[in-house]
Amino acid sequence: MNLTLLVENNPEIVNFYKLNLLTWLDLETVVKKKSFEALEFLTTPLAKEIKLIIVRAKIENEQSAKILIERVDQLKLKIPIIVIGGGDYAPYPQVSNSLDIKNLIKTSAAALKITAKEMSTKVVPDFFPIPITFFQMIKKPVCEVYGLEAQTGSYKLEFSHGQDLDQATIKTLISLGIKNFYVKKLNRLEFVNNLTSEIVSKLELEDLSEDEKITATNQNIELLTNKVLSIGINEDTIRLAKKNIESLRKNVKMNPGLSKLLDQLYRNKTSYLFLHTQIISFVAIHIIKNMEWGSPEQEEKICFAALFHDIYLENDQQAKVHSSNELRQAGFTDEKKNLVERHAQMASELVAKFPRAPLGADQIIRQHHGQLNGIGFSEHHGAVLSPPAMVFVLAEEFTKLLLKQNQENVDKFEIIRELKERFPTSRFSKMIEKLDTLLV
Ligand SMILES: [Fe+2]
Numbered sequence: 001m002n003l004t005l006l007v008e009n010n011p012e013i014v015n016f017y018k019l020n021l022l023t024w025l026d027l028e029t030v031v032k033k034k035s036f037e038a039l040e041f042l043t044t045p046l047a048k049e050i051k052l053i054i055v056r057a058k059i060e061n062e063q064s065a066k067i068l069i070e071r072v073d074q075l076k077l078k079i080p081i082i083v084i085g086g087g088d089y090a091p092y093p094q095v096s097n098s099l100d101i102k103n104l105i106k107t108s109a110a111a112l113k114i115t116a117k118e119m120s121t122k123v124v125p126d127f128f129p130i131p132i133t134f135f136q137m138i139k140k141p142v143c144e145v146y147g148l149e150a151q152t153g154s155y156k157l158e159f160s161h162g163q164d165l166d167q168a169t170i171k172t173l174i175s176l177g178i179k180n181f182y183v184k185k186l187n188r189l190e191f192v193n194n195l196t197s198e199i200v201s202k203l204e205l206e207d208l209s210e211d212e213k214i215t216a217t218n219q220n221i222e223l224l225t226n227k228v229l230s231i232g233i234n235e236d237t238i239r240l241a242k243k244n245i246e247s248l249r250k251n252v253k254m255n256p257g258l259s260k261l262l263d264q265l266y267r268n269k270t271s272y273l274f275l276h277t278q279i280i281s282f283v284a285i286h287i288i289k290n291m292e293w294g295s296p297e298q299e300e301k302i303c304f305a306a307l308f309h310d311i312y313l314e315n316d317q318q319a320k321v322h323s324s325n326e327l328r329q330a331g332f333t334d335e336k337k338n339l340v341e342r343h344a345q346m347a348s349e350l351v352a353k354f355p356r357a358p359l360g361a362d363q364i365i366r367q368h369h370g371q372l373n374g375i376g377f378s379e380h381h382g383a384v385l386s387p388p389a390m391v392f393v394l395a396e397e398f399t400k401l402l403l404k405q406n407q408e409n410v411d412k413f414e415i416i417r418e419l420k421e422r423f424p425t426s427r428f429s430k431m432i433e434k435l436d437t438l439l440v
């Protein structure tokens, strides 16, 4: 058995690590919530099975990593240690953003001297086992789920794709000692990635570092998009949408200046779709705060629009198209071209069905490329858009110009100059003026 000793007290992070260490590196995990429990475990016979220690730098008031490192040194144990969280623990490898699972897996593989090639050529059984307890964390599986028939050794379909998981049945099976369900080999990564996002979505953002908040928001928005597009609007997606809007607003609040936010977004390798959603929220909130009609409700509405405006776009390349000319040059197939042309209209229709969506959010989304009907792109922005839609259009254009600049050397006044040229009407000018006080 290959055992990992994980010292961590956050149950979501524990689940998140357990699942991924098992899937990617075949590691079983023993969890201890405090360093003294971990030290105790090191004195048991099972300790010799430990191949890796992953320890949170600090747990509450305890210097957990320091305590563990000292003890492992004293005992002259040759077990690699990875520290999760900030601080200086050199020469021990460190993963400062605890939600950066790719980095954790990479660092763990390096510590265990497992090469990328070995990972990719690992023999995977046709039916891949997933501990049954993980099925208590999701409502619907994203692929078919099988059970193993003990007598015959064959696999039988337990839940279909998208079917509600019956938690009472799962509880009974657990009490009968069933340890695993199975998914087909080809579905396993999709399943694990989805489950990982589901676990992250349950994290309380307050407990996270600033970098982790950014990573969590990115993942939660991707999860929301996948869920809304696959299963539609329900209680679960409404809850997640609310949480995402709060996160977008909080990420704005925790960053007084734009450069710091941008730096955080880049540092944590967020997708363009999320990155531009977060920056649009930042810029739009600033303008709204300075308009006479501005209010917290309007700020919430603009974040709601930012969250859903490009929901039908499939990738960053599509999201970067902002004009008919760019669309022509993008080289998309007719089908994709049609999607990009209509995405504003489609998203606005979707949002109109959303119970308790902020009033007028669908209009902002429909008009976010300057067209009243949400089809195509406006060249001159001559249409009489609603004021919040105008703010959105400006914020998105600002974002686009900002991302073209050198990240180290943001020139806000150059952006403002270009915006004035592109949006010469007095209605837009009044809003552009408000950007003079935007902190970079
Ligand atoms: Fe966009």
Ligand SMILES: [Fe+2]
Binding pocket: 309, 310, 343, 344, 368, 369
């Ligand atoms: Fe768009």
